[in-house]
Amino acid sequence: MTPPLVSSGPHIEAVAITCASAERSAAFFCASLGFIRLAEERVEGGPQAALFGLPQGRLQRVQLGLGEERLDLIEVLDPGPGQRPGRPLPPDSRSCDLWFQHLCLVTADLAASHARLQPLLAAGAITAVSAAPQRLPEWNTAAAGIWAFKFRDPDGHNLELLQFPDGKGDPRWHRPRPAAGDELLGIDHSAIAIADTARSRSFYSNLLGLKALPSGENCGLEQDRLDGLSEVRVQITPLRCAAGMGIETLGYLPPNQGRPRLMDQAPQDLAHWQIRLAASGLDRIAASAAAFGGRVLPPGLMALEAGAGGSRRALRLADPDGHELLLVEAAGVSAP
Template sequence: MALSAEAARSGWRIAAIGLSTGCVARLAAFYEAAFGCRPEGPALAGAAIRRLTGLPGQGTLQRLRLGAQAIELWAADPPGRPYPVDSRSCDLWFQHMAIVVADMRAAYAQLLRQPGWNPISVDGPQRLPASSGGVTAFKFRDPEGHPLELLEFPADRWPPAWRGAPGGPCLGIDHSAIAVSDSAASIAFYAALGFAVAGGSANAGPEQARLDGLPGAEATVTALRPAAAPPHLELLGYAPALRPRPRPVDLRETDLAATRLRLVPTGAPDDPAPGAARLLRDPDGHGLVLAGAPG
């Protein structure tokens, strides 16, 4: 979908991260136990799903909250295909959400008590060098294969948005990160939606390789920040030598690898006034839903 001139002039923010799931109740139970997510309102169906997300109305959608951020779990009826089992962190359908933790040891221990998930990172949480932000992080997949990250900032580098955040050990969602083939093209695309470059780093070395579960991992990380509170967006430009694979042309919204960001106009509530929610794709095929989009 092409943006209208009015839509392109509008600033947008991330209201929710949407996951396709085979079973809303089962995946919601994992997120509640592993991270402390809480259901928000009753499950939606039919026209309510179409109004909110632009997705087909069949199936069920349940919103969860983690801190101030929202996750939307949608199970189509019938459900789509499973997450590709050979997926890598550099493949262009890769998209994770990063969960900020107040205490990595406690958050990791809480995760270890839950069944069904699988690690991406090798040898547990990894402390990255100062040149890569000095964060401690751990990547893994939920029981359906969606990639996730636990993220702890250094004690002297906590971003203002997360200082004093209530709860714990998991506080909220800091960002969604997407693998991209051309960082410059993606920066230009998201700039039209009001996302500005807010920083970046070149991540490499043994710590990055262990974090990504990817030998020889090298990635240019670009943070794109809307003029609003978290979550923000990160672009992961992996080295061509890693041979990132493109998004499958037959990947459908019902398939479990079809993650979406639901955007609303800056200053609008998470559920804007009823209107046409529209789906578009960025240069690499990552899904975006413009809710409350002007014509």
């Protein structure tokens, strides 16, 4: 795994997803998508479980890496007293539903990456969202020439394979790579479905300090085939960190405005994701979150154990549509 880039601003340390079986998911991501296994741990309640939203829960965490990015697979062994069992993802979930989130995996050869998935797709172990790999059209200047394919992992989590043409995307995706190197390069972003583009842009840029790039609108036959929907019009806003992966908001327009997330969605549910964002100014963020449409989640501002990678405090936070972040205050991260 490539060492993480040093950043002077907010940056994403990891993305966590709740899995039915951390070991099964790890086997899939490593064998089929080129991730490497970094570490594993058992969490028996306490501060780490509380920061995941289950203070008395028993968790199994497997940490994976791809390029400079980290993916945490969380299996909830026991959510704790008084907590209901976890639920699967709704089988009729769509890209426009407001619980939707995906990881965009960058590949140097989408055809090869797609071919690697074919046995699993044929066996029904994973499911396709896209009709086939799609090349975005020339009229769409910002995205012209990008190849993409969307699918779901064994638990139903949404993933996207994406190949950038020359001149598009982060320059790191175009670095020379070893001839025998894997074609999967890293994670470009995590995309989230949102209800209001302006509101989400303000939350992530003005409150959290990510850099909002100009929004664009994708539509047409290629986007329909990519998303598995009809008459798609989606406003896409990239939100970049100083280095590494970013966040992308997806504001679907009629007729594909999606359903809101269930009010009782919980960390033990397979629809649960958590973005771990290193940032500073946590007191300001906690005090201002509601004004930007966000919500501070229990346990609020919480001190971390001394020596935990230079981290000092953490804050669990929901964005205006309920997508969850864990903000970690780290030394050397400038205030947004």
